[in-house]
Amino acid sequence: MFEDVQESVREQQYGIAAKLLKSRGVDINEVKSKLAALKIEVPSWGFSRAGTRFAVYTDGTEPQTIEGRIAAAGLCHKLTGATPSVALAIPRDGEDCDLLQKLLSANGLAAGAINSDSFNPRQSPLDYRLRWGSLTNPIAEVRRAALQHHLDCVQVMCKLGSRNFSLWLHDGTNSAGQLSLFEQGRLLEESLRQLYAALTGNQQIFIEYKFFEPGFYATAIADWGWAYALAQKLGDRAKVLVDMGHHPLGTNIEQIVANLQMLGKLGGFHFNDKKYADDDLATGSVDPFQLFRIFNVLVEADLSGLQPIGDVAFMIDESHCLKDPLEEMIEAVDNIQRAYVLALSVDRRTWEDAQTKVDPELGDQILKNAFFDTPANAILQTSRLERGLPADPITECRARSSKQRGQSAG
Numbered sequence: 107m108f109e110d111v112q113e114s115v116r117e118q119q120y121g122i123a124a125k126l127l128k129s130r131g132v133d134i135n136e137v138k139s140k141l142a143a144l145k146i147e148v149p150s151w152g153f154s155r156a157g158t159r160f161a162v163y164t165d166g167t168e169p170q171t172i173e174g175r176i177a178a179a180g181l182c183h184k185l186t187g188a189t190p191s192v193a194l195a196i197p198r199d200g201e202d203c204d205l206l207q208k209l210l211s212a213n214g215l216a217a218g219a220i221n222s223d224s225f226n227p228r229q230s231p232l233d234y235r236l237r238w239g240s241l242t243n244p245i246a247e248v249r250r251a252a253l254q255h256h257l258d259c260v261q262v263m264c265k266l267g268s269r270n271f272s273l274w275l276h277d278g279t280n281s282a283g284q285l286s287l288f289e290q291g292r293l294l295e296e297s298l299r300q301l302y303a304a305l306t307g308n309q310q311i312f313i314e315y316k317f318f319e320p321g322f323y324a325t326a327i328a329d330w331g332w333a334y335a336l337a338q339k340l341g342d343r344a345k346v347l348v349d350m351g352h353h354p355l356g357t358n359i360e361q362i363v364a365n366l367q368m369l370g371k372l373g374g375f376h377f378n379d380k381k382y383a384d385d386d387l388a389t390g391s392v393d394p395f396q397l398f399r400i401f402n403v404l405v406e407a408d409l410s411g412l413q414p415i416g417d418v419a420f421m422i423d424e425s426h427c428l429k430d431p432l433e434e435m436i437e438a439v440d441n442i443q444r445a446y447v448l449a450l451s452v453d454r455r456t457w458e459d460a461q462t463k464v465d466p467e468l469g470d471q472i473l474k475n476a477f478f479d480t481p482a483n484a485i486l487q488t489s490r491l492e493r494g495l496p497a498d499p500i501t502e503c504r505a506r507s508s509k510q511r512g513q514s515a516g
């Protein structure tokens with residue numbers, strides 16, 4: 107009965123959506139085909155339970171192994187049809203490439219970006235002395251080993267057929283007396299040049315920036331300006347990665363995205379959301395309008411031919427502390443897809459007119475109409491059903507896991 111009501115509401119709303127979009131000069135079938143083409147990369151670490159720096163509250167249901175994390179990623183792709191690749195963290199996900207390849211293939215997945223990790227201390231020389239940084243560590247022995255780890259990651263990319271290297275460094279200082287800013291910059295550039303030289307084929311490197319933490323005084327790559335400058339110095343294979351949580355509060359992220367696109371250096375995203383700092387909450391869960399504004403920029407750049415949307419790497423980087431990690435990942439995918447559908451639903455012709463006539467009231471109404479008045483759910487669900495996917499992947503995920511729980515209890 108409830109399902110019948112849902113289905114009839116969906117059909118009615120879909121009919122309304124088709125009419126509304128037509129009135130805005132948008133073809134609903136085109137929206138659905140663009141939505142189906144949007145691929146989102148999920149991170150292996152997002153399927154585990156994460157925590158704050160105070161504690162991790164695991165309850166035993168979360169995957170503990172790489173097998174479990176990749177199986178969860180496989181289920182995520184099966185339920186959403188949108189997440190065919192998995193970003194891996196090396197060495198956390200293991201360095202046995204044959205095993206990784208086997209697990210990915212068995213779950214219908216491909217290797218996504220390889221994320222180096224030179225922040226977790228391990229055997230000497232990458233021990234406690236990593237507290238002084240990795241690629242900018244003033245201790246040559248540690249710095250060289252950190253660089254070697256990055257070069258090893260390039261080998262992992264070659265073996266797994268991964269195209270993208272995601273570079274985030276924990277390097278930074280906590281006070282002005284710790285290291286000269288010029289020396290920090292020199293060591294960083296020297297290391298990055300060696301890493302860049304190791305890239306082959308169609309490989310590219312995404313440089314991620316973060317304005318603070320763990321370096322509270324001077325992070326080595328603090329903002330998009332410096333990430334861009336480094337990418338520019340390195341060459342065409344180097345681009346900038348925008349992690350939503352890595353900006354000061356109030357930053358206009360969509361303008362950074364547009365600027366990087368104009369400069370030809372937008373590599374991709376680490377999607378997440380925040381209220382205060384690098385909260386790593388589900389994408390679009392706190393500020394869906396910001397996500398919509400970002401997609402509005404991406405769609406405009408795509409339509410104008412500045413950067414095809416397919417050239418942008420859409421990667422999720424979240425830390426799932428409270429909700430079920432798999433469900434929260436699916437929530438993020440759903441929110442990203444929704445933002446894309448809404449941005450595709452903007453009446454672009456009338457908006458351009460409004461800008462030419464300098465009518466910001468009308469311009470804002472057009473964007474708000476798309477954001478608030480488009481029955482996005484009906485479009486998303488209809489598109490999924492037409493592709494043989496569950497209309498509501500979170501509900502389907504719940505049904506499956508309660509069934510599994512029932513089976514294991516029996």
Ligand SMILES: [Mn+2]
Pocket residue numbers: 274314349376423
């Ligand atoms: Mn990130």
